[in-house]
Amino acid sequence: MSxxxxxxxxxxxxxxxxxxxxxxxxLHSALVEAPVPSWLPQALDALAALGADADxxxxxxxxxxxxxxxxxxxxxxxELIEGQSAERQVLALHGxxxxxxxxxxLRRLLLAMTRDLRVVPILLATRLAELRSxxxxxxxxxxxxxxxxxxxxxxxxxRLGVWQLKWELEDLAFRVLxxxxxxxxxxxxxxxRREREHDINTAKKGLETALQEHAIKATVSxxxxxxxxxxxxxxxxxxxxxxxxxxxxxxxxxxxxxxxxAALGVAHALWxxxxxxxxxYIARPKHNDYRSLHTAVVGPAGKVFxxxxxxxxxxxxxxxxxxxxxxxxEGGPSDSALERRVVWMRQLLDVQTQGGDAxxxxxxxxxxxxxxxxxxxxxxxxxxxxxxSTPLDFAYRLHTELGHRCRGARVDGRIVPLDTPLATxxxxxxxxxxxxxxxxxxxxxxNRYLVNARSRDKVRAWFRKLDxxxxxxxxxxxxxxxxKRYGRARSPLEPxxxxxxxxxxxxxxxxxxxxxxIGPTQVLRAITDAERSEPExxxxxxxxxxxxxxxxxxxxxxxxxxxxxxxxxxRCCQPVxxxxxxxxxTREHQVSVHRADCPTLLRMAERAPDRVVDVEWxxxxxxxxxxxxxxxxxxxxxxxxxxxxxxxxCAMDALEMHTSKQGVQARMQVRVRDVDQLAQLTDALLAxxxxxxxxRPRS
Numbered sequence: 001m002s003x004x005x006x007x008x009x010x011x012x013x014x015x016x017x018x019x020x021x022x023x024x025x026x027l028h029s030a031l032v033e034a035p036v037p038s039w040l041p042q043a044l045d046a047l048a049a050l051g052a053d054a055d056x057x058x059x060x061x062x063x064x065x066x067x068x069x070x071x072x073x074x075x076x077x078x079e080l081i082e083g084q085s086a087e088r089q090v091l092a093l094h095g096x097x098x099x100x101x102x103x104x105x106l107r108r109l110l111l112a113m114t115r116d117l118r119v120v121p122i123l124l125a126t127r128l129a130e131l132r133s134x135x136x137x138x139x140x141x142x143x144x145x146x147x148x149x150x151x152x153x154x155x156x157x158x159r160l161g162v163w164q165l166k167w168e169l170e171d172l173a174f175r176v177l178x179x180x181x182x183x184x185x186x187x188x189x190x191x192x193r194r195e196r197e198h199d200i201n202t203a204k205k206g207l208e209t210a211l212q213e214h215a216i217k218a219t220v221s222x223x224x225x226x227x228x229x230x231x232x233x234x235x236x237x238x239x240x241x242x243x244x245x246x247x248x249x250x251x252x253x254x255x256x257x258x259x260x261x262a263a264l265g266v267a268h269a270l271w272x273x274x275x276x277x278x279x280x281y282i283a284r285p286k287h288n289d290y291r292s293l294h295t296a297v298v299g300p301a302g303k304v305f306x307x308x309x310x311x312x313x314x315x316x317x318x319x320x321x322x323x324x325x326x327x328x329x330e331g332g333p334s335d336s337a338l339e340r341r342v343v344w345m346r347q348l349l350d351v352q353t354q355g356g357d358a359x360x361x362x363x364x365x366x367x368x369x370x371x372x373x374x375x376x377x378x379x380x381x382x383x384x385x386x387x388x389s390t391p392l393d394f395a396y397r398l399h400t401e402l403g404h405r406c407r408g409a410r411v412d413g414r415i416v417p418l419d420t421p422l423a424t425x426x427x428x429x430x431x432x433x434x435x436x437x438x439x440x441x442x443x444x445x446x447n448r449y450l451v452n453a454r455s456r457d458k459v460r461a462w463f464r465k466l467d468x469x470x471x472x473x474x475x476x477x478x479x480x481x482x483x484k485r486y487g488r489a490r491s492p493l494e495p496x497x498x499x500x501x502x503x504x505x506x507x508x509x510x511x512x513x514x515x516x517x518i519g520p521t522q523v524l525r526a527i528t529d530a531e532r533s534e535p536e537x538x539x540x541x542x543x544x545x546x547x548x549x550x551x552x553x554x555x556x557x558x559x560x561x562x563x564x565x566x567x568x569x570x571r572c573c574q575p576v577x578x579x580x581x582x583x584x585x586t587r588e589h590q591v592s593v594h595r596a597d598c599p600t601l602l603r604m605a606e607r608a609p610d611r612v613v614d615v616e617w618x619x620x621x622x623x624x625x626x627x628x629x630x631x632x633x634x635x636x637x638x639x640x641x642x643x644x645x646x647x648x649x650c651a652m653d654a655l656e657m658h659t660s661k662q663g664v665q666a667r668m669q670v671r672v673r674d675v676d677q678l679a680q681l682t683d684a685l686l687a688x689x690x691x692x693x694x695x696r697p698r699s
Contacts, residue, residue, distance in 0.1 A: 036065045039129040046125035046165065052118070055080065060122045083119030086110065089425075093380040094151065095144045106152055106382055120156060124165050127153045131172045138176070146176035170228040185231045188241045200248050203299045207250065207307075210270050216263055222250045248299070249306045253315055257282060260309045264293050267307055271297040274304060282314075376427045385422065388451045388689055392418045392442065395430045396455035403455065404436035404462055419448045421689065438462050440474060443516030448689055460515045468511065475510030482520030488527055496526040521680050525649075528676045567591040573598040574625045574696070578674035583613040591615075622671035624653060625678060628697050629666040632690035633659050638666070640688050645670055648681040663692070 043064065044057055052060075059080035062069060069081055090110045110123075127149050134142045150173035157166035175182045200222040211218045233244060252263050260282060277296035285291045293309040375383050375394055383397055391411065396403030408431035409416055415431075422428065438459045442449040450456045463471060483489050493506045500518060503509050512518040567583065573595040575581040580596035584604055593615055594601035605612045629641060638657055645652045645668075653669040672678045685694035 036061070037130070037133075039133040040064050040126075042132060043125045043129035046128055047121060050121050050125070050162065050165075052121055052125075056118050056122060059084070059119075060126060063122065064126055080119055080122065084122060086425075087119070087123050090152070091144075091148050093376070093382070094148050110152065110156075120160065121162075124153055124157050124160075124162060124169070128165055128169055128172070131169070131176070135172050135175055138179075142176055146173040149173040150177065167226040167229070171226055174228040174231065181231055182227060185227050185234075185241075189227055189230065196248055199300065199303050200250070200305075202301075203248070203303075203305055204250060206270065206300065207252070207267060210266050211252075211263060214262065214266050216259055216266065217255060218259070218263055219253045220250060221253075222248070248303060249308075251308045251310075253310060253312055256311060260293055260311060263309050264295060267295065267297060267309075271299045271305075273297050277306075373422055373424045375422050376425070378427065378429050380427075383428075386452055388421050388448075390419050390421060390449060390451060391416065391428055391430065392449050393452045393455050394422065394428050395432075396450075396452070396458050398430070400458045401436060402430055402432060403458060404438050405432040405434070407431050407433045436462065440478075440514065440516075444519075448687070456516060460517065463515050471514040472507045472510045475512070475514030479510060479513050479520050479523055483524060483527075488524060491527045493523070493527075495530045496523065499526045499529075521683060524676065525680060528674070567593055569623065570594040570598065570600070572600045574623070576623050576625055576672055576675045576678050577617045578676060579678075581615045581617065583615045585611040585613060622651065622673060624669055624671050626697050627668050627670060627682070627685070628693070628695055629668070629685055629691055630693040631663055631688070632692075633664040634690050637664060637688070637690065641666055641668070641685065644684045644688065645681065648677065648684055649673075650677065650681055667697075 040061060043060055047057055047060060055077060059077045061067075062077065063081055063084035069077060087110060090106050094106055127145070131145060131149055134145065149169050154166055154169040154173060157169055171182075204220050204222050208218070208220050211220070230241070230244065230247065233239065234241065252267075254260055254263055274296040277294075279294040282291045282293055291310065291314045294306070295309075296304055296306050299305040373385050373387055373389060375385060375389075377383060377398070383394060385393055385397060389397075391409030392403065392406055395406040395409070406418065409418060409420075410429040410431065411420065411422065411426050413427075440463065441447055442459055443456055450459065480489060483491060493509060497503050497506070497509060500509065500512070500522075503512060503518075509518065509523070513520060513523070568590060569575060570584075570592045575593055575595040575598075581593055582596050582601060582605075583591040583593050584601060586592055591613060631637065638655065642652065642655070651671040653671065655666060655668045658665045658667070670681070672681065682694045685691060
């Protein structure tokens with residue numbers, strides 16, 4: 001198409017009616033020299049049918065023409081243009097392997113790389129229009145495009161419920177890739193298409209009349225089956241064309257479940273049912289919760305019709321919910337994150353068709369959290385992993401032996417540490433040694449080498465095969481080192497063995513620690529719990545000037561050797577049972593309990609040393625303490641913090657998140673039993689990805 005005819009196509013298209021003059025002029029200047037493909041008007045017509053907005057149409061035009069994006073448009077259109085660039089990367093990967101062995105991975109990669117999901121209708125519409133213009137060609141470029149449409153675009157259209165595009169995308173790709181099969185099925189279809197359409201209209205009118213006579217409010221629709229769908233069913237079930245029962249199909253939508261069965265009864269009274277062709281997916285929903293009634297009847301002129309009965313709510317669920325039609329048509333493993341993204345996309349399309357505004361689209365977008373990443377091998381194969389996965393997870397995902405031999409990794413050509421979180425679209429190359437030598441510190445949660453539980457299981461399995469004595473020795477060293485940090489090096493381990501499943505000896509405990517199945521912190525917690533449960537017969541240990549820190553088995557604070565004195569925990573430092581503490585007698589004749597190193601206490605003690613009193617910790621159920629967590633601003637950090645607090649056995653009273661240019665700061669109030677539990681919680685918080693500091697606020 002010449003440039004003289006290209007500009008009116010863009011600026012006068014129905015989608016762009018009412019465009020401000022200044023903006024129209026900027027786009028005119030950008031596009032006047034750009035070659036616009038001849039198929040672009042058809043693509044814009046398809047976008048108009050989907051209810052696409054002006055920005056979507058403009059972005060489709062700029063993407064198809066290769067025009068430079070005007071400076072004034074960079075904010076509104078940049079992500080739409082970037083999404084089309086991401087598709088070109090995915091198509092290149094697809095072409096490198098002539099379709100590859102993992103088209104589902106490419107579909108997921110495309111969705112993951114698309115930040116503004118309005119890109120997807122652009123891709124569907126432009127590829128449909130382009131393939132229409134090339135349908136009679138058989139060159140390499142056309143064959144590559146047809147394979148990509150078959151493997152990537154048509155399944156996405158299917159998932160989005162964009163049926164008017166889905167069927168044509170499939171038929172066009174089938175026509176290019178299998179011309180002989182296409183012509184054979186098309187000839188069978190063409191011989192009888194007009195006849196079938198007449199049969200469907202006749203049956204539709206007859207069923208509508210019968211339902212009205214029985215006072216059943218219903219919407220009846222029908223359509224002939226498309227060429228690719230017919231061929232696929234013939235191939236899958238090894239059936240001749242004449243044996244297909246669902247070439248003529250009706251769908252009946254009603255208001256209630258009772259009306260579904262009533263409408264079914266009307267249809268069976270009107271026409272005889274085909275034996276063995278009835279399925280009740282309302283009483284017995286499919287595993288994905290799909291619900292509908294399916295039957296086949298011998299309709300007018302002895303023709304067989306397939307009829308579905310469902311409520312409007314069932315239809316919405318099948319189209320948008322977990323029972324989406326594509327899940328049981330296409331099969332494959334479930335991916336909740338991908339499904340949420342597809343559901344969001346289908347809802348957005350529905351909102352646009354019904355005249356929804358951008359605010360609602362932004363609301364959907366804010367609710368969307370992608371918890372998978374899609375990285376690439378050096379050959380361009382797509383590997384899906386949980387968010388936060390590292391190059392080491394990537395290696396184990398490819399092959400267990402490659403993970404065992406992993407010594408380093410290159411991400412996009414740069415050597416990175418093995419605990420580096422990966423991002424969607426990155427190309428990862430594993431640097432492997434000759435021998436399998438995994439490291440035990442890969443199993444420690446705080447190191448973040450392995451995010452995927454399956455990867456950790458593979459490392460444990462490798463170490464489990466080693467000599468038992470070696471595992472026991474390593475576990476002993478790891479546990480002793482951790483217990484020594486908390487002054488528990490001499491604590492006996494036999495009393496805590498029954499707190500762990502299938503641990504019958506200290507050596508077995510050491511081995512489980514070495515394999516990463518039991519963490520040293522878990523053992524420390526078990527020791528602390530066991531000490532608390534011992535009979536309270538020992539003499540209380542006095543904490544004098546904060547030099548001793550062992551908790552005493554008393555039921556309350558002992559101040560100056562006395563009980564029942566009015567006391568309170570100082571807010572400035574919030575001492576926790578078990579850590580050095582000192583009391584200070586206030587003017588109101590109360591004792592304020594401070595940490596021994598509290599700056600406020602030290603200042604007051606310097607002014608009035610006679611007010612300082614000794615404090616003994618007794619049994620204390622819980623104590624509130626403030627904590628500050630600082631780190632990078634990333635998704636799901638608040639959720640991870642809450643989970644860590646719960647797993648540590650602590651109660652959270654308050655949590656506030658504050659963001660800044662430096663990152664995020666979380667301020668919280670938690671309740672802990674003693675200083676040991678507080679130390680364990682702090683260590684667990686520090687082990688979270690992106691957390692730089694976890695501390696008590698400075699008083």
